Amino acid sequence: MQKIEVLNNITHEQLKINPAFSAELGDNLVSTVTFFTELSEVQKEYPILCRKDPETNECQAVVLFGFEKNENLFLVDQDPATQSHIGWKAEYVPAAVARGPFSIGMHREGKETHKAMVHIDLNHPKVKSEKGQKLFLENGGQSPYLVQSSKTLEIINDGIPLTKLMFETFSKYNLLDSVVLDIEFNNQSKLKINGFETISVEKLSQLNGRALEDLNKSGFLQAAYFIATSMSNIRKLIDWKNRRLLAGGTN
Numbered sequence: 001m002q003k004i005e006v007l008n009n010i011t012h013e014q015l016k017i018n019p020a021f022s023a024e025l026g027d028n029l030v031s032t033v034t035f036f037t038e039l040s041e042v043q044k045e046y047p048i049l050c051r052k053d054p055e056t057n058e059c060q061a062v063v064l065f066g067f068e069k070n071e072n073l074f075l076v077d078q079d080p081a082t083q084s085h086i087g088w089k090a091e092y093v094p095a096a097v098a099r100g101p102f103s104i105g106m107h108r109e110g111k112e113t114h115k116a117m118v119h120i121d122l123n124h125p126k127v128k129s130e131k132g133q134k135l136f137l138e139n140g141g142q143s144p145y146l147v148q149s150s151k152t153l154e155i156i157n158d159g160i161p162l163t164k165l166m167f168e169t170f171s172k173y174n175l176l177d178s179v180v181l182d183i184e185f186n187n188q189s190k191l192k193i194n195g196f197e198t199i200s201v202e203k204l205s206q207l208n209g210r211a212l213e214d215l216n217k218s219g220f221l222q223a224a225y226f227i228a229t230s231m232s233n234i235r236k237l238i239d240w241k242n243r244r245l246l247a248g249g250t251n
Contacts (some may be wrong), residue, residue, distance in 0.1 A: 001123060002121045002123055002124075003121060003122040003123045004103070004105075004119050004120070004121055004122075005119065005120055005122060006105070006107070006117050006118070006119055007102070007117075007118045007119060007120045007135070009135075009136040009140045009141075009142075012120065012135060012136070013136055013140075014134070015120075015127065015134070015135050015136075016130075016131065016132035016133060016134055016135075017100060017101065017126050017127060017132045017133050017135065017145065017149075018125075018126045018131060018132040018133075019085075019086060019100075019126075019132060019133050019145065020078055020086040020087045021074075021075060021085060021086065021087035021088040021093070021097075022075060022078065022087050023070070023072070023075060024125065025125045025126050026124070026125050026126070027072060027075060027087075027088075027097060028070045028071070028072050028075065029065060029070075029072055029097065030064070030065055030066045030067070030068065030069055030070065030071050030072065031062050031063060031064050031065055031066075032062070032063050032065070032094055032096040032097050033060050033061065033062055033063070033096050034046075034048060034061045034062070034063045034094050034095070034096065035061070035095065035096075035155060035156060035158075035159025035160065035162070035163045036061075036159050036162040036163045036166045036219075036220075036223055037095075037155045037156075037158050037159035037162060037163075038092075038094065038095055038155050038159065039061070039223050039226045039227070040222075040226060041092040042063055042092065042094055042226075042230070043226040043227070043229060043230040043233075044091075044092065045090045045091065045092060045233060046063045046064065046065070046090075046094070046230065046233055047063070047064045047230050047231055047232075047233040047234045047237065048061050048062070048063060048064075048198075048226070048227045048230040048231075049061075049062045049064060049179070049196040049197070049198060050062065050167070050176055050196060050197040050198060050199075050227065051195060051196050051197065058164060058167070059167035059170075059171070059176075059197075060163070060167075061163065061227065062196070063094050064234070064237065065237075066237065066241070067183070067191055067193070067237070067241060073089075073237055073240045073241060073244070074088055074089045074090055075087060075088065075089070076088070076089045085098075095152045095153075095155040095156050095159070096156065098149075098152045099149065099152050099153055099156065100124065100126045100149070101120050101121045101122075101124030101126050101127045102118055102119065102120055102121075102149050102150075102152075102153055103118075103119045103120075103121070103153070104116050104117070104118060104119065104153050104156070104157050105117055105119045116157060118149075118150060118153060133145035165218075165220075166218075166220050166223055169214070169215065169218060169220045170199070170220070170224065173203070173207060173211055173215070174203065175199055175200055175203050175204060175224060176197040176198070176199065176200070177197060177198065177199075177200040177203070178194075178196070178197050179194075179196050179197060179198045179231075180192065180193070180194045181193040181194075181196075181234065183234075183238060185238070185241060185242055185245060186242045186245060186246065187242075187245050189245075198227060198228060198231060199224045199225070199227045199228040200228075201225075201228050204221075204224060204225075204228075
């Protein structure tokens with residue numbers, strides 16, 4: 001069960017967060033959401049698919065890490081000397097995972113105004129770890145780790161409304177098509193992934209000048225191509241999965 005508190009430099013002065021990634025720390029996710037504000041980085045290393053949230057019925061962008069429940073092919077043995085993100089095999093970690101135990105909540109100041117404040121889940125496995133990065137300096141200022149975590153939260157907070165607007169624009173021009181992934185691994189096992197959509201490059205190429213101008217000014221034209229071209233990263237995940245199968249199920 002979560003235990004959420006507003007983060008402050010008095011109550012949480014000595015708190016430490018384990019910055020590493022592992023299944024034991026809760027990172028064995030097969031997928032997570034991603035946002036417009038990070039697509040330029042995410043598309044370099046991950047496949048991005050689109051789907052409707054079953055609860056809100058709103059479209060969301062989803063990053064794929066593996067092919068079955070609790071399978072994250074980006075998790076590797078920890079080697080701080082060689083890894084940009086300890087235990088993670090990529091240069092960029094999507095914000096929804098990188099945020100770890102942190103979140104943003106709105107607090108009322110007066111009758112009209114609301115202020116965004118950083119919250120922390122004290123029951124998160126990365127908080128309960130004995131080793132890790134301190135959040136506050138001796139003078140009460142934020143540590144570099146907390147500064148970076150706050151930037152990650154900004155990616156999410158700023159990205160939520162922009163991602164919603166992006167999908168509204170994609171829907172306006174009917175740019176999303178259903179996609180089915182038929183995959184066969186080297187051990188002859190087969191997998192079919194459906195229920196997702198992706199950007200139709202063909203439909204993009206058929207847009208008139210006004211539509212392209214609309215997409216370009218908003219930044220959503222580039223985002224559309226990011227999503228479409230990211231699908232090539234599926235091949236990388238298949239290769240990693242094949243290697244794991246060959247090695248008997250280990251990285």
